[in-house]
Amino acid sequence: MIPIRDTAPCNSRPYVTWTLMAICIVIFIAMKLMPFEQSNRLLFLYGMVPLRYGNPDWAAHFGLPNDYHFSFISNLFLHGGWSHLIINMWFMWIFGDNVEDRMGKVNYLNFYLLCGLLATAMQWYFDPMLAIPVVGASGAIAGVLAAYFFLYPMERVILWVPIFFLPIIIHVPAIGFLGLWVIIQLYKGTTSVIFEGGAADVAWWAHLGGFIAGGLLYRLFLKKAPPQ
Template sequence: MIPIRDTAPCYSRPLATWGLIVVCVIIFVWLQFLPFEVSNPLIARFGMVPLRYSDPSWAEHVGLPFDGYLSFLTSLFLHGNWFHLIINMWFLWIFGDNIEDRMGHLSFLAFYLLCGLIATALQWYFDPRLEIPVVGASGPIAGVLAAYFFLYPLERVVLWVPPIVVHVPAIAFLGLWVIIQLYEATTSILFEGGVAKMAWWAHLGGFIAGFLLYRLFLKKPPDGIKMEDSSSFKI
C-alpha cells in the first residue's frame, strides 16, 4: 500500500518542503561517497545516540562528548539507507506542501523542526540505553501527518495497492498509520529482549507534537475571512 498523491489543492510553492528534501538527499548522497571509516563516526556523532545523554561517562569513553543535545537536531537530516530516505522524502513530498501552504514557509520550517526535536526527545525517554544512532526525518514528518490529519481529514489519498489504485480519505489512511506506530511502539516495551527495527516512539512523538502544536503555526486569515478546516466544506 503505497501513497501516490493526495487531492488537497496547494496554492503556493512549498519552498521549505523542497529545501528540506534537497538537504536530506544531499547529505545522504555525500555520506555514501565517504569511506565507511569516515562516514560511520560522522553518523555516530550527529545521529542521536540515547546512551550518550543517559550515561555521559560511557559517551566520553567511546569518544562522544556532550554536544549540548545538538544531535537531537542534526539526526533529523540523516538516514540509514536508500529505502529509509526515499520513504521519508516521499511522504514529505505528498503531505508537506499543503501544511506549508497553510502555515507559510518559515512557520512550517519551525513547526517541522520543533516536532522533530520533541519526537527525538520522546525516543530518548523510552529507550535511554540504546547505543546506536537514531536517525531520520520520520519524527518531524509524523508531525506534518498529524497536521494533515486534522486539516484535511476528508481529502483523498491515492494509494497503489497492487495491482489496483484506490482513493481513501486521509483520516482513514493516516489513522491506520497511527495505529501501526502505536502497536509497534507498545510491543517493543511489552516484550523484553525484542529489538525494534525502527524508532517507533519518535514517530508517535512527532505525531503527538504535531497534533498539539499545528494550530499555533497556521497563518492568520485576512480580516473578515474565516478559514476553516477542509473537513467542514469538502467531501
C-alpha cells in the same frame, strides 16, 4: 498500500519542503561517497545516541563529546539507507506542501523542527539505553502528517495496492490512511517496550512523538486569516 498523491489543493510553491528534502538527499549521498569509517563516525556524532546522554562516561570512552543535545536536531537530516530516505522523502513530498501552504514558510520550518525535536526526545525517553544512533526525518514528518490529518481529514489519498503487481488504485480519506498509520506505529512501539528483548530497529516512539506533537501544536503555527 503505497500512497501516490493526494487531492488537497496547494496554492503556493513549497520551497521549504523542497529545501528540507534536498538537504537530506545531498547529505545522504555525500555520506555514501565517504569511506565507511568516516560516515559511520558522523552517524554517531550527529545521530541521536540515547546512551550518550544518560551515561557520560560511556560517551567519553567512545569519543562522543558533549554536544549539548544538538543531535536531537541534527539527526533529522541523516538517514540509514536508501529505503529509509526514499520513504521519508516520498511522504514529505505528498503531505508537506499542503501543510506548508497553510502555515507559511517560516512557521512551517519552525513547526517541522520542533516536532522533530520532541519526537527525538520521546524516543530517548522510551529507549534511553540504546547505544546506536537514532536518525531520520520520520519524527518531524510525523508532525507534518498530524497537521495534515486535522487540516485535510476528508481529502483523498490515492493509493496503489500492489496485489500481484496489478495496477489496483484506490482512493481513501486522509483520516483513514493516516489513522491506520498511527495505529501501526502505536502497535509497533508498545510491542517493542512490552516484550522483553524486543528491541526495535525502527524509532517507533519518535514517529508517535512527532505525531502527538504535531496534533497538539499545529494550530499555533497556522497563518492568521486576513481581516474581513
